Every structure is written in structure tokens, then in C-alpha cells.
Amino acid sequence: MDVTAVDRSAVNGASALHRAAPRSKLVAVALLICAVVVATDPLALAGVTLALLGAAGAVRLPLRQMLPLALYPALFAVIFALAAAPGPVTAALIVLKAVTAALGVVVLMFTTPYPQVFAPIQRVTPTIVGDALLMTYRSLFILAEKSADLMRAVRLRAGVSARQPLRSAQATTRALGGLLLYSFDLSQREYDILRIRGYEGGFRVTPQSSTAPAADVAAIVFGSLALALTLAARSLPALAGLTWMTTLAGLALLIAGLLLGRRTR
Amino acid sequence: MSHIHIPDGVLPVWLWLAGWIAAVTLIGLAARFGPRGAAARRTVPLVGAVSALVLVTMSTEIVPIAYHINLTVVAGVLLGPWLGAISAFIVVLTLSLLGHGGITVVGLNTLMIATEMALGWALVRGGARLLGRARIAPVAAVATVLTLAMTTTLLVGVVALAGAGAATRDTGALDPETLEFRNPFSDGVIGIGLLGGGHDHEHEAEDDDAHDAEHDEADEDHGHAVDDDHGPALDVGRFAAVVYTLGPIGWLIEALVTAAILGYVARVRPALVLDGALTAEHRPRYGDEQGGH
Incomplete structure (x- = not known):
């Protein structure tokens, strides 16, 4: 899980989705998650997933970095599906639900800086929660870098080796102990800095406005269509047996999106 | 966990x-x-x-x-x-x-x-x-x-x-038990019979009965995992x-x-x-x- 890659893409990216208003993207993701919740047809959901991948490819998001994150929950979903699903179709549906929802939030996080995503949450939560959320974001990158340095130091000192698992585990946990002490000291330093700057509780994040209104509309239309499609596949008996066509349509959109992304490179 | x-x-x-x-x-x-x-x-x-x-x-x-x-x-x-x-x-x-x-x-x-x-x-x-x-x-x-x-x-x-x-x-x-494949053009001019489509309406009632019977058997196979009234659990x-x-x-x-x-x-x-x-x-x-x- 490379959180720094997510932040790099969110902050430095310049695609139409990056320029869309965070509020529109949050609404689109909420609609997509509603679509995932109501979906009972794996073929319809597969169509949505492929179309979403196509959209990400069309605006040239870093798919190579995004896909491992989006597929990561599939590992756990497969175990859950094998353990609890009553049949293979339900198992496929569970895995697809995991991947589609994860892909939706990963697209959001790769195109929107964390503070912008947290801003609406900060408005409805107690001050201590909203502020700690933003401090977590700041500390995360510092600790991720420190953790990488510590693990590199442990490896260089030959503390980690597959031949000596016990010694490796001891060295790794000692490094984590060091990281814990470092994180505690970091919180002390951050507190001192906040005091000097006159912090009285309540960080303010200015919401980012849209510079690509078409992308705002496109994101919300995509989310609405995904919800309409999964709802229709679930509740309209006339559509039973025809949802394989949405998978094909999704595949066509994926290919079109990838070609479009390559062409605009 | x-x-x-x-x-x-x-x-x-x-x-x-x-x-x-x-x-x-x-x-x-x-x-x-x-x-x-x-x-x-x-x-x-x-x-x-x-x-x-x-x-x-x-x-x-x-x-x-x-x-x-x-x-x-x-x-x-x-x-x-x-x-x-x-x-x-x-x-x-x-x-x-x-x-x-x-x-x-x-x-x-x-x-x-x-x-x-x-x-x-x-x-x-x-x-x-x-x-x-x-x-x-x-x-x-x-x-x-x-x-x-x-x-x-x-x-x-x-x-x-x-x-x-x-x-x-x-x-x-979760209720994907209605999943099936059908050809949307089977009733029109291009009735090519792909993916199980192309069957005529006279046989639909029989097909439905057969389908129900298959479902019942499948339900019995799944034992307690499937409930007739409430779908798969x-x-x-x-x-x-x-x-x-x-x-x-x-x-x-x-x-x-x-x-x-x-x-x-x-x-x-x-x-x-x-x-x-x-x-x-x-x-x-x-x-x-x-x-x-």
C-alpha cells in the first residue's frame, strides 16, 4: 500500500477528473457505492467496473499503481466468498462488489488531495476528530518515510534474512518499537508547533472549486447510470438474461478509454 | 481479526x-x-x-x-x-x-x-x-x-x-440466483439462437416449469444456505x-x-x-x- 503514490497523483495530476470539484466526485462515488450495494447481477456490475476502468484510462490515470490497490480487497473477498458464499455466482458477485467499490474510491483518492476528501467529513464530526483526521494525514507521510528508512537500515545491518526468520522478526519488531517512540516524539513536536502558531482547535480547509464543469457532470452522470443499471438489472424481470450485454458494453468502453488515453498521450 | x-x-x-x-x-x-x-x-x-x-x-x-x-x-x-x-x-x-x-x-x-x-x-x-x-x-x-x-x-x-x-x-x-443468458434479438428478425435464446413462446411455460424444478433441486442441494422465500444466505x-x-x-x-x-x-x-x-x-x-x- 503506497500512500505516497496516491498523494503524488492527487496533488500533481492535471486530468479533467483532477480539475473537477471534490464534491461532485464524492457524490459520484456515493452513487457508485449505492450501485454496488443494490447489485445482485455480477454481469451488470462487471459492466460498471470495466466502464470505470475505461474512464480512468481515458483521462490517463496511473492504472499500474491504481490496480494493485483496487485488487487488494479481492484477496480478502475471495477468502470470504469461499468461506461464506452459498454458490459460485454469489462468490463472483462478492468479489466484484469488493473490486468495484475499491476502484471507485481509488479513482477518487488518485484525483483528489486528502484534505479535500476529509473537508466534508470534518464539517460533520467533532473538532477533535476532524483535526486528528488531518493530523493523521500529515503524520502518515512522515512515518511512512521513517518506516522505510528503518527497514532499510535493518536490512543493511543484515538483520533481515529468509534463512533466519526468528532473528528477522525480532529485528523488524524492534524497528517497529523504534517507530512507535518516534511517532510519540513527533506528536510532541507537532503539538509544540501548533501552540506556537496559536492553534485553538478547528483546522479549516478551503474547498477546491471546479475548473472542469464537464468533468463534474460526467462523474455524476456515470454514478447515476451505474446505479440505474444495477437497480434495473435487479428489479426489472424483462432484463433477466440480457445483462451480459452490459459486460460487453463495459468491455467496449474499456478498450475505447484505453485507446483514447494512449492517443492523447 | x-x-x-x-x-x-x-x-x-x-x-x-x-x-x-x-x-x-x-x-x-x-x-x-x-x-x-x-x-x-x-x-x-x-x-x-x-x-x-x-x-x-x-x-x-x-x-x-x-x-x-x-x-x-x-x-x-x-x-x-x-x-x-x-x-x-x-x-x-x-x-x-x-x-x-x-x-x-x-x-x-x-x-x-x-x-x-x-x-x-x-x-x-x-x-x-x-x-x-x-x-x-x-x-x-x-x-x-x-x-x-x-x-x-x-x-x-x-x-x-x-x-x-x-x-x-x-x-x-445478495440474490444472484436469477442469473441467466438470453438473446435480445431472438423474438425479432435476427433470431440467431445464441446464448440459449431463439426459443419460441409456446415452450416458455414448459421451460419455466423445468427451470423451477431445477431451482428446487439446487435449493435442496444447498441445504440451509438457500431459503425459498428469502434467497441465498x-x-x-x-x-x-x-x-x-x-x-x-x-x-x-x-x-x-x-x-x-x-x-x-x-x-x-x-x-x-x-x-x-x-x-x-x-x-x-x-x-x-x-x-x-
Whole structure:
């Protein structure tokens, strides 16, 4: 899980989705998650997933970095599906639900800086929660870098080796102990800095406005269509047996999106 | 079993909505009964740093066993139950935004991790008082195993609640049994008969009867997993068997790591483990009573 890659893409990216208003993207993701919740047809959901991948490819998001994150929950979903699903179709549906929802939030996080995503949450939560959320974001990158340095130091000192698992585990946990002490000291330093700057509780994040209104509309239309499609596949008996066509349509959109992304490179 | 790796749309709506409501209530209580005023300002970077630490360790593999640890008991010992609940919410929300756990199950996950932190805090503190500082490592190991066993049972309870056929069908979470392939052009000019299409309407009634009979047989095969009135349900027995077979390996690894870390910290900074991160020397500095300068 490379959180720094997510932040790099969110902050430095310049695609139409990056320029869309965070509020529109949050609404689109909420609609997509509603679509995932109501979906009972794996073929319809597969169509949505492929179309979403196509959209990400069309605006040239870093798919190579995004896909491992989006597929990561599939590992756990497969175990859950094998353990609890009553049949293979339900198992496929569970895995697809995991991947589609994860892909939706990963697209959001790769195109929107964390503070912008947290801003609406900060408005409805107690001050201590909203502020700690933003401090977590700041500390995360510092600790991720420190953790990488510590693990590199442990490896260089030959503390980690597959031949000596016990010694490796001891060295790794000692490094984590060091990281814990470092994180505690970091919180002390951050507190001192906040005091000097006159912090009285309540960080303010200015919401980012849209510079690509078409992308705002496109994101919300995509989310609405995904919800309409999964709802229709679930509740309209006339559509039973025809949802394989949405998978094909999704595949066509994926290919079109990838070609479009390559062409605009 | 630190958090539920169940995707969105698997658990019934009433269950994850109840989880969200309970989690929001817990966060509200934590903000009300936790530190206030200057002490609250001191806790903001502390909760941020500890939450970030938990997030970083969740992305750090223990070489060579390829297992991600959680450090929820360690975070609980440092923060205590109220701040632990806030940290649990932050960790779960951030993870869900990285695709690790569903957005809808954030509430249930918050309750699970907050329970782990509170239980871990109570057991480690109680054990350390009872057996002394020197035995903090074994106390932490036992506390971690007990905590994880308890939350794993909670997880099985959640799946058992979701596993009732009525719940899954009524909320539409899982019901793919109508899945079939049909050719949309079979009734028109281009009746090519692909994918099972192309059959005429006279035979539709017969086909439907045959289809129903097949369904009945399939339902019997699935035994209790399928309910005629309520659609397919999650198999709680099989799920519990898998979780209680694989879970103890994770509990053991987590217990060893937690014991090693808390043992190490207890040697170099005992107050952090025995009194928590907000001991007298770490409380708000002079001049911060009113906030800022």
C-alpha cells in the first residue's frame, strides 16, 4: 500500500477528473457505492467496473499503481466468498462488489488531495476528530518515510534474512518499537508547533472549486447510470438474461478509454 | 481479526446502518467524555501520530511470513478507550478510502477496532498492575490473544446476523440466483439462437416449469444456505470454521509482535506503557490553558 503514490497523483495530476470539484466526485462515488450495494447481477456490475476502468484510462490515470490497490480487497473477498458464499455466482458477485467499490474510491483518492476528501467529513464530526483526521494525514507521510528508512537500515545491518526468520522478526519488531517512540516524539513536536502558531482547535480547509464543469457532470452522470443499471438489472424481470450485454458494453468502453488515453498521450 | 474485510453490498443495509449509527454515537461520546480544552488540543497530534503509526504498520510486512500486523492493542495501551475509539474511526475511514475494507462497513469496523483497543488497554493495564512491570511482554501477548479471539467472535456474530436469509433478500444485498443468458434479438428478425435464446413462446411455460424444478433441486442441494422465500444466505458455519482455523495463526503473530514492541517500550519508556501517552510530563504545556498565546 503506497500512500505516497496516491498523494503524488492527487496533488500533481492535471486530468479533467483532477480539475473537477471534490464534491461532485464524492457524490459520484456515493452513487457508485449505492450501485454496488443494490447489485445482485455480477454481469451488470462487471459492466460498471470495466466502464470505470475505461474512464480512468481515458483521462490517463496511473492504472499500474491504481490496480494493485483496487485488487487488494479481492484477496480478502475471495477468502470470504469461499468461506461464506452459498454458490459460485454469489462468490463472483462478492468479489466484484469488493473490486468495484475499491476502484471507485481509488479513482477518487488518485484525483483528489486528502484534505479535500476529509473537508466534508470534518464539517460533520467533532473538532477533535476532524483535526486528528488531518493530523493523521500529515503524520502518515512522515512515518511512512521513517518506516522505510528503518527497514532499510535493518536490512543493511543484515538483520533481515529468509534463512533466519526468528532473528528477522525480532529485528523488524524492534524497528517497529523504534517507530512507535518516534511517532510519540513527533506528536510532541507537532503539538509544540501548533501552540506556537496559536492553534485553538478547528483546522479549516478551503474547498477546491471546479475548473472542469464537464468533468463534474460526467462523474455524476456515470454514478447515476451505474446505479440505474444495477437497480434495473435487479428489479426489472424483462432484463433477466440480457445483462451480459452490459459486460460487453463495459468491455467496449474499456478498450475505447484505453485507446483514447494512449492517443492523447 | 482486527477489521472486517467484507466488501460493500454483502451485509444487509440494516446491519451496516446500525453499525454506522453505533459508531457515530461512540465517537460523539468519546469527544464528550474524552479530554477537553487544552488537553484535547494536546491529543490532536497524538491521536494523529498513533493512527498514522497503525496505518503504516498495516502496510508493513513481517519478513518473511507475509503478514500485516495491526498494532491495535499497542494503540489502545497508548491512547486509552475514548481516544482509541476516535483513532479507530480515523484508521478505518482512511483504510476504506484506500480500498482496504468497504465504506459501508466503516461503522462496524470502527466498533471492532475500538473494542480491540479498549479491551487491549484494560487487559494490559490490569495485567501489568497485577503481575508487575517486568512481565509486561507475556501480559501483552495474552491480552492480544484474548482480545483478538473476542473480536473474531464478534465478526462471526456479525456474519451470523447477516447470514439470515431474510436479511440478505429483503435488502437486496445478495440474490444472484436469477442469473441467466438470453438473446435480445431472438423474438425479432435476427433470431440467431445464441446464448440459449431463439426459443419460441409456446415452450416458455414448459421451460419455466423445468427451470423451477431445477431451482428446487439446487435449493435442496444447498441445504440451509438457500431459503425459498428469502434467497441465498451466507454460510455462517463454514465461515466460522475457516475463521477459527486461520485466525489463531494471526493471533499468535500479532501477540508476539505486540509483546516484543510493548516489552521494548516498557524497557526504554515505561511510563508510556504503564500510564499511557498522556502522563503528567506530557500533558499540555504552561501557556496553553486558554489555547494558543
